Structure formats: C-alpha cells, structure tokens
Amino acid sequence: MEILINTDNNITGTAEMITYFKTSVAEDFDRFSDHLTRIEVKISDENGDKSTGNDKKCVMEARIKGMQPTVVTSHSTTVEKAVKEASDKLKTSLDTIMGRLRNH
Numbered sequence: 001m002e003i004l005i006n007t008d009n010n011i012t013g014t015a016e017m018i019t020y021f022k023t024s025v026a027e028d029f030d031r032f033s034d035h036l037t038r039i040e041v042k043i044s045d046e047n048g049d050k051s052t053g054n055d056k057k058c059v060m061e062a063r064i065k066g067m068q069p070t071v072v073t074s075h076s077t078t079v080e081k082a083v084k085e086a087s088d089k090l091k092t093s094l095d096t097i098m099g100r101l102r103n104h
Contacts, residue, residue: 001029002038010045011079021083028087029062032094038063041086043079058082060090070097 003022007013025039040061047055054075060083061071070093074086 001026001033001036004038004040006040006042008042008044010048011043013043017079024083025087028091029094032062032091032098035064035094035098036062037065039090041083043083045079046075053077056082058086060086062090062094064094064097067097070094 003025005013005018005021005025021041021043025041029036029039040063042059042061044057044059045055046057054077056076056079058074058076058079059071060074061069063069070090072086072089072093074082074089076082076085
C-alpha cells in the first residue's frame with residue numbers, strides 16, 4: 001500500500017510532518033492493506049495566513065483494488081485534527097465497503 005501526502009502552498013510539508021502522517025496513516029489502515037493499493041492525503045489551508053475557524057482541510061482518498069476510489073473530506077482548526085478526522089471517516093467507509101463485499 002502506497003501512501004502519498006500532498007500539501008498546498010499555504011502548508012509547509014516538512015520531512016518530519018510527511019513522515020509523521022505517513023506513519024499514522026499506515027498504522028490506521030494496516031488492517032485494510034491487503035485490499036488497498038494507495039492512500040492519498042491532501043492537506044490544505046483554505047484561508048492562507050488568516051486564522052479563522054475550521055480552515056484546515058484534509059481530503060483522503062483510498063484506492064481499493066478493482067473498485068472506484070473512496071474519498072472523504074474533513075475540516076478542522078488544526079492540520080492534525082483534520083487528518084485524524086478524515087482518517088476516522090475513511091476507516092468507517094472502508095469498514096462498510098468491506099462488510100458489503102464479505103456479504104456478497
């Protein structure tokens with residue numbers, strides 16, 4: 001399973017940050033690793049330098065072997081929270097999809 005982390009121009013994607021999120025996502029989705037080819041994490045700050053509310057956005061896309069990608073979006077006050085919330089949403093979606101596949 002390949003994990004890609006992308007940031008927009010308003011978020012500095014340091015090597016430490018990329019490593020942290022790659023490790024976190026790998027741990028979160030380990031149980032799905034046999035079914036996933038790639039997870040893409042897109043992190044952005046919708047308001048740039050302004051600090052207002054839930055302006056940090058995380059779009060997370062999971063590519064399941066032989067199926068269309070599954071995409072979730074989360075907004076929060078910090079990048080870490082946005083990524084965690086998106087990860088939780090995506091795990092829930094994948095649990096549902098895998099449950100349907102097992103039942104057919």
